[in-house]
Amino acid sequence: MATVIPVDEFITDEWYPGFKPGYTHAPWYVDPVQTFRKEDEENFWFLDFHWPRGLTPMGLIWNEDGYNWACQLAAEQMPLPPGRGITCRLGGTHTYGSPLPVNDPREIAQRARRLDRALPPFLQNFDEIWGQMREEVNESWDYFSGVDLSALSLADLRENLVQARQYHKRAFEIHFQVMYPLLANYVGFYGMCTELGLDPGQISKFLQGYDTKIMETDRELWRLTTAARAAGLEPVFAAHEADGIRAALAAHGGSAGGWLTKFDDFLRVYGWRTEGSCDIALPSWNEDPTPALGTIKTFLQKGTEHDFEAARAAAIDERETAVDAARSTLTLEEQKLFDGGLASCRAANFPWWQDDHNYYIDLRISLPMRWACQAIADRVGAGHQDDTLYLFWEEIMDVSSGRRSYGEFTSLVEQRKQYFDYWLQRRPTMPKVVGTIPESVNDPILIEIFGLNSHFLRAVEASHSGGEIKTLTGVPASKGIGRGIARVLHNADELHRLGPGEVLVCESTSPNWTPAFAKIAACVCDGGGTLSHAAIVGREYGVPTVTAVGLATVVISDGDEVEVDGGTGRVTVLRRAGG
Amino acid sequence: MPEADAAVPEADAWPGPLAWLDAIPAEQAVGMCGAKMGRLTELLRSGVSLPQGFTVTVEAYRQHCDRSGLDPVIDAALGGLGADAGPGEIETAALAVRAELAARPMDPDLAGLIVDAYEELSSRCFDINVPTAVRSSAIGEDSHAASFAGIFETYLGVSGPDRVLEAVRDCWASLFSPRAVGYRLRAGLRHQDMPMAVGVVELIHARASGVAFSAHPVTGKTDRVVIETNWGWGEAVVQGLVTPDHIEVGKADGRVLRYQVAAKKVVSSFDYAAGRVVETAMPARLVDRRVLDEEQIAAVVGTVLAVERHYGYPVDVEWVLDKYRRAGEPVCVVQARPVTASQPEAALPTTWNPAAMAAKHVFGR
Numbered sequence: 046m047a048t049v050i051p052v053d054e055f056i057t058d059e060w061y062p063g064f065k066p067g068y069t070h071a072p073w074y075v076d077p078v079q080t081f082r083k084e085d086e087e088n089f090w091f092l093d094f095h096w097p098r099g100l101t102p103m104g105l106i107w108n109e110d111g112y113n114w115a116c117q118l119a120a121e122q123m124p125l126p127p128g129r130g131i132t133c134r135l136g137g138t139h140t141y142g143s144p145l146p147v148n149d150p151r152e153i154a155q156r157a158r159r160l161d162r163a164l165p166p167f168l169q170n171f172d173e174i175w176g177q178m179r180e181e182v183n184e185s186w187d188y189f190s191g192v193d194l195s196a197l198s199l200a201d202l203r204e205n206l207v208q209a210r211q212y213h214k215r216a217f218e219i220h221f222q223v224m225y226p227l228l229a230n231y232v233g234f235y236g237m238c239t240e241l242g243l244d245p246g247q248i249s250k251f252l253q254g255y256d257t258k259i260m261e262t263d264r265e266l267w268r269l270t271t272a273a274r275a276a277g278l279e280p281v282f283a284a285h286e287a288d289g290i291r292a293a294l295a296a297h298g299g300s301a302g303g304w305l306t307k308f309d310d311f312l313r314v315y316g317w318r319t320e321g322s323c324d325i326a327l328p329s330w331n332e333d334p335t336p337a338l339g340t341i342k343t344f345l346q347k348g349t350e351h352d353f354e355a356a357r358a359a360a361i362d363e364r365e366t367a368v369d370a371a372r373s374t375l376t377l378e379e380q381k382l383f384d385g386g387l388a389s390c391r392a393a394n395f396p397w398w399q400d401d402h403n404y405y406i407d408l409r410i411s412l413p414m415r416w417a418c419q420a421i422a423d424r425v426g427a428g429h430q431d432d433t434l435y436l437f438w439e440e441i442m443d444v445s446s447g448r449r450s451y452g453e454f455t456s457l458v459e460q461r462k463q464y465f466d467y468w469l470q471r472r473p474t475m476p477k478v479v480g481t482i483p484e485s486v487n488d489p490i491l492i493e494i495f496g497l498n499s500h501f502l503r504a505v506e507a508s509h510s511g512g513e514i515k516t517l518t519g520v521p522a523s524k525g526i527g528r529g530i531a532r533v534l535h536n537a538d539e540l541h542r543l544g545p546g547e548v549l550v551c552e553s554t555s556p557n558w559t560p561a562f563a564k565i566a567a568c569v570c571d572g573g574g575t576l577s578h579a580a581i582v583g584r585e586y587g588v589p590t591v592t593a594v595g596l597a598t599v600v601i602s603d604g605d606e607v608e609v610d611g612g613t614g615r616v617t618v619l620r621r622a623g624g
Numbered sequence: 625m626p627e628a629d630a631a632v633p634e635a636d637a638w639p640g641p642l643a644w645l646d647a648i649p650a651e652q653a654v655g656m657c658g659a660k661m662g663r664l665t666e667l668l669r670s671g672v673s674l675p676q677g678f679t680v681t682v683e684a685y686r687q688h689c690d691r692s693g694l695d696p697v698i699d700a701a702l703g704g705l706g707a708d709a710g711p712g713e714i715e716t717a718a719l720a721v722r723a724e725l726a727a728r729p730m731d732p733d734l735a736g737l738i739v740d741a742y743e744e745l746s747s748r749c750f751d752i753n754v755p756t757a758v759r760s761s762a763i764g765e766d767s768h769a770a771s772f773a774g775i776f777e778t779y780l781g782v783s784g785p786d787r788v789l790e791a792v793r794d795c796w797a798s799l800f801s802p803r804a805v806g807y808r809l810r811a812g813l814r815h816q817d818m819p820m821a822v823g824v825v826e827l828i829h830a831r832a833s834g835v836a837f838s839a840h841p842v843t844g845k846t847d848r849v850v851i852e853t854n855w856g857w858g859e860a861v862v863q864g865l866v867t868p869d870h871i872e873v874g875k876a877d878g879r880v881l882r883y884q885v886a887a888k889k890v891v892s893s894f895d896y897a898a899g900r901v902v903e904t905a906m907p908a909r910l911v912d913r914r915v916l917d918e919e920q921i922a923a924v925v926g927t928v929l930a931v932e933r934h935y936g937y938p939v940d941v942e943w944v945l946d947k948y949r950r951a952g953e954p955v956c957v958v959q960a961r962p963v964t965a966s967q968p969e970a971a972l973p974t975t976w977n978p979a980a981m982a983a984k985h986v987f988g989r
Binding site (some may be wrong): 125126127128157160161164165170229230232233234235236237240263341373374375376377379381385386387484487489491 | 847848874875876877879881882915954969972973974975976977978979980982984985986988
C-alpha cells in the first residue's frame with residue numbers, strides 16, 4: 046500500500062485574504078498554480094526549499110512564470126520523455142511542487158526520440174547558446190537598471206512593471222531551457238560513473254575548478270576584507286552586529302570613509318543580488334548591504350587571508366587527480382565512454398552553470414519588478430514601500446491604472462502581512478511531502494536539485510509509519526565525519542544561534558548562510574543534491590555535508606548529538622537532547 | 625611438465641584403463657577421462673602449462689563395476705528411487721551402495737596398472753612417492769547444464785601407492801554420496817550415465833593459488849579478467865572458506881584496474897605429518913599481505929586468456945603458482961571450465977550518447 050499523507054489542512058479556494066483567482070489569472074503551459082484540492086492527494090507533493098519564509102502575493106508570480114510556465118514549457122521543447130515539468134500548489138504562503146508525469150508509452154517513446162535528436166546539438170553548442178542567452182538577459186538588465194523610475198508617470202510605471210514581468214518570465218524560460226538538458230546530461234553521467242564502480246563522492250570533483258560569477262563576487266569580498274584590515278577597521282566590525290556596521294563606519298570617519306567608497310564601488314558592480322533565489326520580497330545588497338558587511342565581518346574573524354589563486358589551483362589539482370584515479374580503474378573500453386561523458390559534461394558543465402546562472406538570473410531577476418512595485422507604492426501613497434508586494438498582479442494593475450484606489454487595499458494589506466507571518470511561524474511544522482509517496486521520481490530537477498531519491502522517499506514512508514528513526518541517509522556531498530550538537534535552523538535569521546563546532550541542520554542553505562561554514566562541524570540539509578549550495582560550500586570549507594536527507598529537520602531536534610558521515614551520506618542521532 | 629606438442633601414441637591402444645595426460649587423442653579425452661581431466665588434455669594444445677599425470681579412465685571404472693558384480697547392486701539399490709525420493713530414502717540407498725563398493729576389492733591387474741603408473745609418475749617427477757592430487761572426473765559433470773560443483777571428491781597431497789589406490793576408490797565412492805545421488809535424481813540423470821574417471825596428477829607445490837575468470841563472474845563484463853587468490857593451495861578459495869584477494873585486469877591493455885587485499889584468515893597448506901593438504905588458520909604475517917605482484921598477475925592473465933582463446937568462450941581457470949617458479953615462467957593450470965555465471969549484460973556503448981544515458985539513469989526509473 047502506498048503511503049498517503051493527507052492534504053486536508055491546506056484545502057481552500059483563497060490564496061490570501063481577499064483573493065480568489067479567476068480562471069484566467071495567469072497563463073500556464075500544462076497545469077496552473079492552484080491551492081490544494083482533495084484529488085491532489087493522488088499525486089506526490091514536496092515542500093519547496095527555495096522560499097523558507099513563504100511568498101508574498103507578488104512573490105507568487107515566480108510560481109506562475111517559473112514552474113507553471115517556463116519549466117513546463119522547457120519540458121516540452123527539449124522533452125523529458127516521461128514528464129511535463131513541475132507544477133505547484135499552495136500550502137498557505139508556501140509552495141509544494143510536483144512532477145507532471147507522461148503515462149502513455151507511445152508518447153513517451155516519441156518524446157524520447159525527440160530528445161535523442163535535440164540533446165546532442167544543444168550540448169555541443171552550449172557555449173554559444175548560453176552566451177547568446179546571457180547576452181539577452183544582460184541587455185535587458187542594462188535597460189531596466191538604467192530607467193529613472195522617479196521620472197515616470199504612474200501609467201509608465203505600470204508599463205515598466207509589465208515589461209519587467211515579461212523580462213522575468215523570459216529569463217526563466219532561458220533558465221529551464223538550459224537547466225533540463227544540462228541536468229539530464231549530468232545525472233546520466235553520474236549514473237554511468239556509478240555503474241562503472243566509481244566512488245559517487247568523487248564525481249562532482251571531475252567538473253570543479255572553473256571560475257563562476259559567484260566566485261568572482263567572493264573574491265571581491267575578500268579584497269574588501271583585506272582592505273578593511275589594512276585600514277585598521279577590524280575593531281569596528283567586531284564591535285557591531287552586521288546591521289549596525291554601516292552606520293558605525295560612517296560615524297568612525299577617517300580611514301573608514303575611504304573604505305566605504307571602495308565598498309560602494311563594489312556594490313555598484315556586485316550588489317545587484319538578493320539573499321535568496323527568485324523572490325521579489327528580498328532586497329538587493331544595494332538596498333540593504335547588511336549581508337555583505339556580515340560576510341566581511343566573518344571573514345575578518347577567520348583571521349587568515351583566503352588565497353583564491355591557491356584554492357583554485359588546488360581545486361584543479363584535485364579535479365585532475367580524481368579523474369586520473371577514476372580512469373586508472375577503468376578498462377580501455379570504459380575509459381573511452383568515460384572520456385566522452387566527461388568531455389560532454391565539461392563542455393556543458395552543469396555544476397559550473399548552476400553557480401554561474403544564479404548571478405545572472407535567480408539572485409537578481411526579480412529586482413526590476415521590485416523597483417517598479419516600490420515606485421508604485423511611493424506614488425499611490427502606500428504606508429511602506431513593500432506594501433505593494435502584498436497585492437496580486439491584477440490588483441496592482443488596477444491600482445497603477447487608476448481603476449481602483451490604493452486606499453481600498455490598505456487594511457487588506459495589513460491582513461495579508463499577518464497571514465504571511467502566521468504561515469512563516471507554521472513552516473517548521475509543515476509536512477515535507479504530502480499526497481501519495483511514489484516508488485521513484487524521474488525528473489532530473491527533482492532528483493538532483495531537490496534530492497528526491499529513493500532514500501528520501503523511503504525515509505518519508507518510515508517516518509509516516511510512526512517508527513522512531515535514528516539513522517537517516519542522504520546524498521554524500523562533502524566527505525569527512527563530523528559530530529556535534531545539532532542546531533535546527535529554519536531561516537537565516539537564526540544563524541546567530543549556531544555555535545562553533547555545532548552541526549547545522551536545515552531545509553537548505555543559500556549564499557547568506559556561507560559564513561556559517563567557517564565554524565560548523567558538519568551540515569545536514571533536507572533538500573539539495575551533490576551540487577546544491579551547501580554541497581559546494583561544504584566542499585570548499587572542508588565541512589562534512591550530507592544533502593537530500595529528506596526529514597533531517599523533522600527527525601533531528603535542536604540539541605540532539607548527531608554524527609554526520611559526508612563520505613557515506615549517513616546521519617546518526619547519537620543522543621537525544623535531554624536524554 | 626609435458627610439452628604442448630607431446631607426441632600422441634597409437635590410437636589403437638584405446639580404450640584402456642589408464643591414460644596419460646599427454647598421450648591421448650584430444651577428441652577422445654572427455655569421453656575417456658571425464659570432464660575435468662579430459663579438458664586438461666584438450667588444453668595441452670592451447671600451450672598452457674599443466675601438471676603431469678594420468679587418468680584412471682571410465683573404462684577402468686566400468687571394468688571394476690563389471691568384474692566385482694557391482695552393477696546389479698547399484699540397480700537394485702537405486703533403481704526404485706524417483707525424482708521425489710525423500711532425503712532419508714536417498715541416504716539409505718546411497719550408503720548401501722557405498723558399503724558394497726568398499727567391500728569389493730579392486731581387480732589385482734587394475735591395481736597393479738595404477739601402482740605402476742604412479743611409480744612412473746614419481747619417476748617422471750624425479751621423486752619417490754610423489755605427492756599427488758587425486759581428482760574425481762565424472763562424465764557429464766561441469767557441463768553447461770549441470771555443474772555438480774563440489775559434489776565429487778578431490779584429495780590433495782596423496783602420497784604412496786596404497787594411499788593413491790585408496791583415494792581412487794574414494795573418488796569412485798563419491799559418485800554414490802547421498803548428495804550426488806540426490807543431485808542426479810533431481811536433474812533426471814541416470815546413475816549409469818555418469819561413470820567416474822579419476823585423475824592422478826603431480827601436486828604442484830603452491831606458493832599461491834586461485835581462480836581466474838575471463839569475464840566478470842557477477843556482471844558478465846567481458847572486458848576484464850577477474851582473479852581471486854590466496855596463499856597456498858586453492859581449496860580454501862574454491863570452497864569459499866576464505867575471502868581472497870580480488871584483482872581486476874583490463875583485457876585490452878593488461879592494466880591492473882583494482883587490487884583489493886583481503887584479510888585472508890584461512891589457508892590450504894600441506895600437513896607433512898598427515899601427508900595431505902589441510903585448511904588451517906593463516907599465519908598472522910600473511911593475513912593482510914598482498915598475494916600477487918604485477919608480474920605474477922600478468923602470468924595468470926596470460927594463461928586464462930590462452931585458455932579462453934582455445935575454447936572461444938569465457939572460462940574460469942583454477943591455477944597454481946609453483947613455489948619454485950621464477951619470473952617469466954608460466955603458472956600451472958589445474959582445472960578449466962566454461963564460466964557458469966550470469967549472462968553478460970548489454971555491451972557497453974562505445975561512444976557517449978547523452979540521451980541514451982539519461983534514458984537509462986534518469987528517465988528509466
